[in-house]
Amino acid sequence: MEPRTARLSDGIALTYRVTWSLRRRTRKQYVAGDFADPVTYESESVALTCIDREARALIDAMLANHAEHTPGDLLQT
Numbered sequence: 532m533e534p535r536t537a538r539l540s541d542g543i544a545l546t547y548r549v550t551w552s553l554r555r556r557t558r559k560q561y562v563a564g565d566f567a568d569p570v571t572y573e574s575e576s577v578a579l580t581c582i583d584r585e586a587r588a589l590i591d592a593m594l595a596n597h598a599e600h601t602p603g604d605l606l607q608t
Contacts (some may be wrong), residue, residue, distance in 0.1 A: 532578060535571060546571040547578045551586065564589075 533548045548571050553563040568585070572578035 532575060537571065544573070546573060547575055548572075549578050549582050551582055553586065553589065 533550075535546050535548055537544050537546045548568065550565065550567045552565050555561045555563060566585075568582060570581070572581065
């Protein structure tokens with residue numbers, strides 16, 4: 532999570548940009564994907580909540596599409 536400043540019409544605000552990786556549980560050095568969220572968030576808690584939802588949706592889609600992963604094979608983000 533990277534804090535950033537944003538210029539607004541009424542001043543400057545602190546926002547957060549998030550990048551995250553999806554890794555296999557069995558091979559932690561193997562990165563299944565690196566993701567940089569194009570959205571900036573107004574707080575750390577909002578960023579973590581949104582990214583958690585995105586990560587879970589991606590994992591669910593991978594499992595539903597019978598990707599090369601098994602349910603116990605994925606590591607939490």
